[in-house]
Amino acid sequence: MKDKRILYVSSEVIPYLPETEIASTAFNVAKNAHSNGVQTRIFMPRFGVINERRHQLHEVIRLSGMNLIINDMDMPLIIKVASIPKERMQVYFIDNDEYFKRKAIFSDEDDNLFQDNDERAIFFAKGVVETVKKLNWAPDIIHVHGWLASLLPLYLKEYYSEEPLFAESKIVTSVYNNGFEGSLNEELINKVQFDKLSEDKLSELSEPNYTNIIKNAIVNSDAIVYGSAEIDEEFTSLVEKENKLSLEYNSGDYSESYLDFYREIISTN
Template identity: 75%
Template sequence: MKDKRILYVSSEVIPYLPETELSSTAFNVAKYAHSKGIQTRIFMPRFGVINERRHQLHEVIRLSGMNLIINDMDMPLIIKVASIPKERMQVYFIDNDEYFKRKAIYTDEDDKLFADNDERMIFFAKGVVETVKKLNWAPDIIHVHGWMASLLPLYLREYYKEEPLFAESKIVTSLYSNEFEGELSQDFFKKVQFDKIENASVAHLETPTQENILKNAILNSDAIIKGSNDFSSDLEQFITESGVMVLDYQSEELLTEAYLDFYRENVLELQDS
């Protein structure tokens, strides 16, 4: 695995955001892979609650400066980078004042989901891909964590399907339960369709609950990992019927080695259809 490249894309990563099942798993798996000599890059949104001074984030001018089209609007892409202390691991932050400057992550002061979370998801997915293209860094595995990041498999499969940099990349999505209740914007479906992505590919997003967003990610991934231990029977059945390769939930003390074994013995052995 030493000559392999793994791109980790997560909604949350410690130490930049509070410790949760998601943020700690994403960090620990990347850290372990990095310690084994695997080339790693971590991408996450630059939420306004992240203290840029404390964590020494700085803008990368050569990567910033492009605009992404989100639902027919030009949105500037800003790229920031930091190194996790003691680990020598680089973390790239996808930033835009309109989407990420607010001092909150997913919900407002009344604990209601932000109305533009759907656009933030699209911006994050496109921002990751465009930045990796500028880096000219072709990953062997792209490992996605968290619902805010979970449009990336769809965009890689559809919007960027002709992009040669990702032609050999395998997509792994970690699923987490109970990340949000309710639904995102009812216009989510139309905003993804604006990017000329076929109706059948986004059918689950017509009712954009967390579970349906995860179903869309499952169908566009080469393999999935159960990052939590408590999913609904409906989602469990969907996972089984999807035919996608699965790694079952792993306890915290076992997961780093189990994930690396899964990459090596299963994901990298998949043949392109």
């Protein structure tokens, strides 16, 4: 795996957000790959709870300044970057004042999901791809963690299907047991259809609850990692039905099992 390129895209990463299963796993898997000679980049949202001064985030002017169209609205894309201390790993932050400035992550003080989480997910997916295009950095593997990042496989397979930079990229999604109650904005499917994505790829999004969003990510991924000890049977059954390569849950083991899995994915046509 030395000199291969892996793009890690996660809704949460330590040390920038509190330690959760997703935040810890995304960091540790990337750290292990990096320490084994893999070229890595990590992308996450720049939530307003992240202390920019403490973590030494700074805006990258040459990457910022683009507008992304979300449901017929121009939304400015701001890119910030930081390095994880001691690891020499670069983390890129997708930012926009409208979507990410608030001092919360997914829910308000009453634990209600933000009404615009659907648009935040679309913005994050597009922001990652457009930034990687500007970097001209073609990843061998794109590894996705967390439901806010889970529209990325769909957008890569459909919206960016003709983008040569990702022609050889394999998409891996880690499936976790860390979902949310209720549903995202029911307009999500219409906002995605605005980008002229194939309707037959969107059936799961007509009811945008956690299960359906992850099922859509599974269908549009090349391989699946089980990131939690217990996984919903709907997910495991879909992985089998779709005949996806899969890696079983590894409690705290981010070494050879992940690297071997990456090698297997890259070698598969």
